[in-house]
Amino acid sequence: MLIEISLGMRKIKFYEAINEAFVTAMQIDQNVICFGLGVDDPKGVFGTTLGLKEKFGGDRVFDIPASENAMTGIAIGASLNGIRPVMTHQRLDFSLLSLDQIINNAAKFYFMFGGQHRVPVTIRLITGRGWGQGPTHSQNLQALFAHIPGLKVVMPTTASDAKGLLLSSIFDDNPVIFIEHRWLHNLEGDVPEGDYRIKIGKARKISDGSDLTIVSMSYMTIEAIHALEILNKFGITCDLIDLRSIKPMDWDAIYQSVEKTGRILALDTGVQNGSVSSEIIAEVCQHRWSVLKSKPERLGLPDIPTPTSPSLTKHFYKRSEDIINVVSKMMGKKLDGYALIDRKNVPHDVPGDWFKGPF
Amino acid sequence: MDNTLKIELFKKLLKIRIIEETIAKKYTDWEMRCPTHLSTGQEGVAAGVCQALEIQDFVFSSHRSHAHYIAKGGDLNGMISEIFGKSTGCSMGRGGSMHLIDKRVGFLGSTSIVGGTIPLAAGVALSVKLNKTHQVTCAFFGDAAIEEGVAYETINVAVTKNLPVLFICENNLYSVYSPLSVRQPVGRKIYKMVQGIGITVDHGNGNDPWEVFEKSRRAVRSIRETQHPRFLEFSTYRWREHCGPFFDNDLGYRSESEFLEWKKKDPVQYFEKHLIDQNIAIPSEINGIKYQITNEVTRAFAFAHGSDFPEFKSIHNSVYADRNKPGYEKN
Numbered sequence: 248m249l250i251e252i253s254l255g256m257r258k259i260k261f262y263e264a265i266n267e268a269f270v271t272a273m274q275i276d277q278n279v280i281c282f283g284l285g286v287d288d289p290k291g292v293f294g295t296t297l298g299l300k301e302k303f304g305g306d307r308v309f310d311i312p313a314s315e316n317a318m319t320g321i322a323i324g325a326s327l328n329g330i331r332p333v334m335t336h337q338r339l340d341f342s343l344l345s346l347d348q349i350i351n352n353a354a355k356f357y358f359m360f361g362g363q364h365r366v367p368v369t370i371r372l373i374t375g376r377g378w379g380q381g382p383t384h385s386q387n388l389q390a391l392f393a394h395i396p397g398l399k400v401v402m403p404t405t406a407s408d409a410k411g412l413l414l415s416s417i418f419d420d421n422p423v424i425f426i427e428h429r430w431l432h433n434l435e436g437d438v439p440e441g442d443y444r445i446k447i448g449k450a451r452k453i454s455d456g457s458d459l460t461i462v463s464m465s466y467m468t469i470e471a472i473h474a475l476e477i478l479n480k481f482g483i484t485c486d487l488i489d490l491r492s493i494k495p496m497d498w499d500a501i502y503q504s505v506e507k508t509g510r511i512l513a514l515d516t517g518v519q520n521g522s523v524s525s526e527i528i529a530e531v532c533q534h535r536w537s538v539l540k541s542k543p544e545r546l547g548l549p550d551i552p553t554p555t556s557p558s559l560t561k562h563f564y565k566r567s568e569d570i571i572n573v574v575s576k577m578m579g580k581k582l583d584g585y586a587l588i589d590r591k592n593v594p595h596d597v598p599g600d601w602f603k604g605p606f
Numbered sequence: 607m608d609n610t611l612k613i614e615l616f617k618k619l620l621k622i623r624i625i626e627e628t629i630a631k632k633y634t635d636w637e638m639r640c641p642t643h644l645s646t647g648q649e650g651v652a653a654g655v656c657q658a659l660e661i662q663d664f665v666f667s668s669h670r671s672h673a674h675y676i677a678k679g680g681d682l683n684g685m686i687s688e689i690f691g692k693s694t695g696c697s698m699g700r701g702g703s704m705h706l707i708d709k710r711v712g713f714l715g716s717t718s719i720v721g722g723t724i725p726l727a728a729g730v731a732l733s734v735k736l737n738k739t740h741q742v743t744c745a746f747f748g749d750a751a752i753e754e755g756v757a758y759e760t761i762n763v764a765v766t767k768n769l770p771v772l773f774i775c776e777n778n779l780y781s782v783y784s785p786l787s788v789r790q791p792v793g794r795k796i797y798k799m800v801q802g803i804g805i806t807v808d809h810g811n812g813n814d815p816w817e818v819f820e821k822s823r824r825a826v827r828s829i830r831e832t833q834h835p836r837f838l839e840f841s842t843y844r845w846r847e848h849c850g851p852f853f854d855n856d857l858g859y860r861s862e863s864e865f866l867e868w869k870k871k872d873p874v875q876y877f878e879k880h881l882i883d884q885n886i887a888i889p890s891e892i893n894g895i896k897y898q899i900t901n902e903v904t905r906a907f908a909f910a911h912g913s914d915f916p917e918f919k920s921i922h923n924s925v926y927a928d929r930n931k932p933g934y935e936k937n
Contacts, residue, residue, distance in 0.1 A: 280736070306736060312766060317725040317759030324729020324743075327714060328664075330736060347756070351719045352726065358925050360707045360715055361698030365927045396925050420927035 256407075256437035264406040264438045265295040265427070268413035269333070271442050273303050276331065279417055280307045282318070283335030283371070292335055293373070293432050319345035322368045323353050323422075331367045331417055339372035339426065340383045353422040354397030365420040369413070374516065375429030376466070376564050377596035381555035385429075387517035387548075389464070390526075392424045393494040399423045399447055400493040402465040402516075406436035408491055411445030419447060426493075428466040428516065430598035450497035452504075456484030459510040459574055462501055462527055464490045466598075467514040467546075467565070474570035477587050483578055493523055501527065502535055509540035510577055514570065519547030541577050546570065557596050564595070609886045611657065613895075615815055616877055616887070618653035621899050622673045623874045625682070628903050629672075629689065633851035637911075638689045640702030641718075645673035647845035650873030651776045652677040654818025655744060655838075658826045664712045664730050664743040666723035669704045670844075671716030674746050680708035682906040692913035699916045700924075712741075720781075721747060721754030724773070728760045728835075731771040735833065742829050744772040750781035752796050753789055758803065764835040765804045772825055773805075773837040776812060782848045783859040797839040805837045812840030813873040816880070843868035 259267070272279045281299055283292065287310050291297030300308040311318050315336070322332035336342045342349070349370065356364040375385040393400045399421055403409040409427070416423035453468065454475055463471045468489045475485055486504040490497065505511050511531050513524035524545040531543060546565050554560055571584030593599060626646045633642065645652065652673035656665065659678070667674040675685055681696065688695030689703045697705050704718040714730065717723050727745035734741050751757050752775060764771050775796055779786055790796075797807040808825065810817045818840055825836035845865070847854035855862045881887040928934065 278736075312759070312762055314759035314763060316756045317728070317763055320722075320725020320756065320760065321729035321732055321763060324726035324731075325733040325736075326729070327726070328730050328733035328737070330733045347719060347722065348725065351722055352717065355717075356715070357927050358921075359697060359701045359705050359717075361696075361700055362924060362927070363697075363707055363709055364715065399926070420929065 256439050258435050259406060259438050260432070261406040261409050261434045261436070262294040262432040264410040264436075265413055266297060266299070267438070268410045268417070269296065269299055270302065272414055272417045273299070273307065275442060276418070278329055279331045279333065280325070281333045281335070282309050282311050283337075284311060284313060284341075285337060286310060286335055292337055293429070295432075296335065315341055315344035316348055319348035319370070320352065323348060323356070323366055326366050326368045327356070327364050331369075333369040333371060333417055335371040337373055338384055339374045339388055340386050342370065342372050349392075349398070349422070350395050354395045357421065358397060366422045367418075367420050368422045369416045369425055370422070371425045371427060373427050373429055374465075376516070376553075377430070377560065377598070379555040379557070379560075379596070380553065382552040385553055387515075389426055389493050390517055390522045393523055393526075397422065398494065400426065401447055401491060402426045402428070402493055403491060404431060404465055404468040404489050406434060407438045407443070408445055408451065410438050411443050412447065412491060414442065415444045415447050418444070423447070426465065430466045431469070433599070434469070445491070448492045448495040448497060450500040451489045451491055452500065453487040453489050454485065456486050456508070458483050458485060458508060458578060459512060460486045460488065460501070460504040460508045461512050461514060461570070461574070462488045462490060462524075463514040464493065464523065465516050467516050470565070470567045471514060471570055473567035473588070474574065474584070477567070477571055477584070478574055481580065481582060483574060483580070485574070496527075498530065501531065505531055505535050506538050509538050510543075511539070512544045512546065512570070512573055512577065514565070515545065515547035517547055518550055519545050520550040522547050544573050544577060546573055557594070561595050566595070611819070612816065612881060612886050615653055615657050615819060616881055617895055617899070618657065618677045619649045619815055619874045619877055620895060622649040622652060622676050624896070624899050624903050625676060626672060628907065630846060630851040632907065638703075639691060640689060640704070641849050642689060642703040642851070643670040643849050644846050644851070645670055645844070647868065647872070648776060648778060648812065648842045649673055650815040650818055651774065651812040651840045651842055652746070654815045655746070655774050655822045657819045658822035659742060659744060661711055663741045664714050664727070665746065666714055666727045666744070667706070667716035667746045668720065668723060668748060668751065669716070669718045670748070671704065671706050675706045675708065675713050675716065678708070678713040679711040680706065680713045681710075682902060683909045684708060686906040687910040687913050690910040690913070691915060692910055693916040693920070694909070694913040698920070700921070721751040721756045723747070724751060724757050725760045728764050728769050728771050731764070731769040731835075732767070734770060740830060742770055742772055742826050744774060746774045746776065748781065749775060749777040749779065749786060749796060750789065751775070752800070761800060761803050761805055761835070761837065768833050769835055770829045770833045771835045772822070772829055773835065775837070775839040777839055777841050778844045780844070780848070780860065783857065785859070797837065800837050805835055807837040807839070809839040809841075812842030813871045813876065815873055815877050845869065
């Protein structure tokens with residue numbers, strides 16, 4: 248397991264890293280503005296936007312009417328004239344009201360007008376799972392956005408990637424869909440101070456192994472890390488690739504790993520059908536078919552809206568246990584993930600003790 | 607003073623008319639291979655509003671965008687070439703008739719989704735306010751756009767946040783073939799409904815270009831002084847079919863007699879007559895203007911004809927802005 252520790256870093260939480268990226272960006276460039284429902288309320292979107300209005304004033308940090316489509320268009324319009332807006336949705340699901348502006352305008356303007364307009368808009372979407380979020384409060388629709396030419400889609404997992412990728416997104420000259428998983432907000436990690444950026448389009452290799460390649464994104468990477476701890480004990484080692492960027496995709500990193508291991512499992516936080524994991528498997532089959540030693544696998548959610556009751560979600564979400572079972576099967580072994588992992592009585596629908604809802 | 611403005615206004619009107627009718631005439635050569643929504647009959651609104659704007663002010667438009675582009679001073683070669691799909695087109699052949707742009711004159715773009723550019727105008731107005739550059743941003747849209755949620759949302763935001771934006775609703779009574787009566791309650795006045803959101807509104811005869819100009823000038827001055835948005839509704843009528851070069855009164859969704867009534871209120875002819883009746887211009891001057899515009903239009907078509915089509919490879923690497931790529935600074 249590779250753990251990055253270097254000087255000049257301190258441990259902060261994912262949500263604090265987001266906040267720090269905002270502060271850094273807004274200090275560097277006065278054209279950066281931040282708006283969205285509740286960005287200046289007492290909760291500050293899970294702490295991510297706390298204090299910004301006090302630091303940068305109400306012209307640059309402001310609450311909005313519940314008009315997702317118009318406000319997205321307003322972000323786009325402002326960006327055409329030099330502003331770098333960051334729009335925040337407390338739930339990805341709310342952004343669906345603005346798909347017209349995202350798909351028909353933001354994604355098209357650079358191409359459609361022959362390169363004469365740039366659209367440097369960042370749209371923060373928060374996804375999740377558990378705590379009865381249900382059908383319309385936790386959808387992981389990264390595949391939907393990744394399907395659109397002209398958009399970039401990023402999904403950080405670690406606190407340092409959250410900061411580095413948000414800064415890169417804000418200063419990117421294209422519309423970036425920035426997806427945060429609610430279960431990552433309290434994850435702590437080493438985060439560099441200052442203007443720290445991570446290139447969009449580069450995956451991060453979390454661990455090195457020889458048996459199998461696991462490609463993952465966002466919260467599923469955490470489940471994969473737990474699975475690998477168990478698998479290592481049974482002599483199975485894996486490359487774990489955390490995508491970080493869904494579009495553009497770091498195909499080189501995936502192909503290089505698959506050439507080494509000959510096996511691939513693609514994890515997804517969203518519905519498996521038509522998913523990012525599906526695209527990864529398809530591309531690997533088309534371009535690295537000859538190196539594959541076993542049939543590739545995907546692990547995502549069933550093709551069913553997310554239910555609410557804890558009894559219905561218990562076997563709905565995919566966890567480390569499921570990852571162990573799939574990997575074990577691909578390696579011709581018989582491990583039972585559910586018998587091997589001790590959840591220490593933490594219920595399945597929360598990421599840990601710190602999380603008590605209500606959302 | 608007014609006389610000079612009136613001649614300028616007439617030139618805008620006539621230019622739109624001659625361009626649109628030339629496109630209609632040549633469309634059946636089938637060289638203009640994209641959906642084309644002509645503005646013939648609606649020239650008064652575009653010309654009158656844009657006459658009230660400065661070159662540094664901004665304009666957005668919709669699918670029926672030619673008149674607004676021309677009235678704002680958009681480059682004619684770029685527009686005709688774009689409709690022909692040529693590399694010299696204002697959008698390099700990627701947008702066609704519905705996606706025109708000329709940033710040099712503040713025409714920031716037209717798009718094909720009804721209501722789609724309304725929030726963009728408010729967004730540019732927000733940037734103007736943040737940058738303190740004092741331009742007015744104008745959104746042109748039709749009577750159907752007001753049925754889109756985004757129109758209401760945007761006007762609400764513009765009022766709440768005091769954005770310097772001018773909303774222009776061109777009410778031509780039809781959305782494709784659907785009359786207002788199936789889309790909005792009978793007797794509704796759009797401007798009155800919009801007034802309920804809290805914006806200052808006015809309305810007028812879109813086929814009287816001077817009335818349009820004066821009402822727009824008043825609105826633009828007020829926006830500059832107060833930074834508050836304004837909404838204007840102008841009644842007008844499209845002569846030709848929704849999309850394409852023909853007349854379509856035979857389809858039965860509207861009557862020939864209704865069309866003829868509106869044709870009598872031709873904004874171009876009306877204003878030409880006004881100039882002559884008021885001794886602002888004599889017929890030979892009018893003919894001189896016609897001759898000049900006709901030549902310009904002929905040259906633009908020749909330019910478009912003579913231009914090359916873009917190469918297929920030109921669309922690769924053109925989806926994302928990249929500051930490390932050549933051509934980045936041009937925009």
